[in-house]
Amino acid sequence: MPLETMKMKIQTDVPLAPLTTIKIGGRARFFMTIDNHTEVADAINFADAEGLDLFVLGGGSNVLIADEGFDGLVVHLRMRGVSVIAKDGEKVFLRAAAGVDWDAFVAFCVERHLAGIECLSGIPGKVGATPVQNVGAYGQEVSETIVKVTAFDKWEKKVVELKNDECGFGYRSSIFNTVYRDRFIILDVVFCLVENGLPKISYKDLIEFFDGSKPDLKKTREAVIEIRRRKAMVIDERDPNSRSCGSFFKNPIVTANKLEE
Numbered sequence: 107m108p109l110e111t112m113k114m115k116i117q118t119d120v121p122l123a124p125l126t127t128i129k130i131g132g133r134a135r136f137f138m139t140i141d142n143h144t145e146v147a148d149a150i151n152f153a154d155a156e157g158l159d160l161f162v163l164g165g166g167s168n169v170l171i172a173d174e175g176f177d178g179l180v181v182h183l184r185m186r187g188v189s190v191i192a193k194d195g196e197k198v199f200l201r202a203a204a205g206v207d208w209d210a211f212v213a214f215c216v217e218r219h220l221a222g223i224e225c226l227s228g229i230p231g232k233v234g235a236t237p238v239q240n241v242g243a244y245g246q247e248v249s250e251t252i253v254k255v256t257a258f259d260k261w262e263k264k265v266v267e268l269k270n271d272e273c274g275f276g277y278r279s280s281i282f283n284t285v286y287r288d289r290f291i292i293l294d295v296v297f298c299l300v301e302n303g304l305p306k307i308s309y310k311d312l313i314e315f316f317d318g319s320k321p322d323l324k325k326t327r328e329a330v331i332e333i334r335r336r337k338a339m340v341i342d343e344r345d346p347n348s349r350s351c352g353s354f355f356k357n358p359i360v361t362a363n364k365l366e367e
């Protein structure tokens with residue numbers, strides 16, 4: 107896109123608070139909504155040409171915007187689309203665009219009896235952010251089902267594909283929020299789910315909830331949402347307690363010896 111046309115797509119002085127779940131913070135000096143891959147490259151070119159920092163905003167559920175705002179370009183990812191790209195026996199491969207609402211994607215999969223992400227129900231945000239901190243809850247993490255991530259590499263200025271083992275997934279971490287923080291803009295994610303697979307009931311809260319009964323994927327999703335709602339961990343505009351940017355704490359991982367101490 108020519109720079110002049112590009113400038114018409116860019117808004118200035120845009121309030122960011124309404125685009126976050128915690129609803130606080132200042133404005134973006136420049137702001138652009140992104141609807142396709144080409145616009146990502148355009149946005150990066152614009153930021154480079156103007157010497158601006160660039161910040162990627164998904165659903166705004168894991169960010170805290172400073173009161174003074176962001177003195178650069180905020181790109182708000184809205185790319186949509188979910189498609190089944192391959193099947194191999196019971197394995198179903200789905201590609202979901204970065205701007206797809208995560209929980210809508212989970213619901214879509216559960217309705218189609220696809221197992222693998224049912225315990226990740228009720229988590230706010232977009233698909234594109236899930237690899238960043240290897241989103242996890244109630245016994246599942248996205249790294250268990252992610253096959254590959256398509257991303258724009260800002261260093262190499264090209265679209266790249268990163269296989270699961272290249273993403274450096276760990277507990278709430280990946281290359282995207284550690285060694286290569288700010289290098290990649292995730293465009294879409296390919297997941298491999300299991301058709302008619304069983305839900306994963308391994309987390310204490312879920313084991314207690316079902317008390318020995320054998321739920322299906324739908325019941326598991328409903329249970330996760332119910333448990334989360336009790337903890338005000340489901341975003342609900344009517345519930346001021348749910349106005350948050352998620353958990354600040356990680357579960358500590360200690361050795362058996364340390365635990366006994």
Ligand SMILES: Cc1cc2nc3c(=O)[nH]c(=O)nc-3n(C[C@H](O)[C@H](O)[C@H](O)COP(=O)(O)OP(=O)(O)OC[C@H]3O[C@@H](n4cnc5c(N)ncnc54)[C@H](O)[C@@H]3O)c2cc1C
Nearest residue numbers: 164165166167168169231232234235241242243292351352
């Ligand atoms: C009520 C509540 C409950 C939550 N529960 C959980 C939970 O159970 N488990 C869990 O893991 N998290 C949880 N979270 C945190 C949050 O929902 C996740 O981290 C989510 O994946 C963030 O998605 P987002 O689209 O809102 O990202 P944003 O908040 O918009 O962005 C988060 C970070 O990722 C970067 N980013 C976003 N999209 C992209 C992209 N496409 N490419 C590159 N970088 C990108 C941003 O620059 C930013 O640094 C919760 C949050 C809330 C508010």
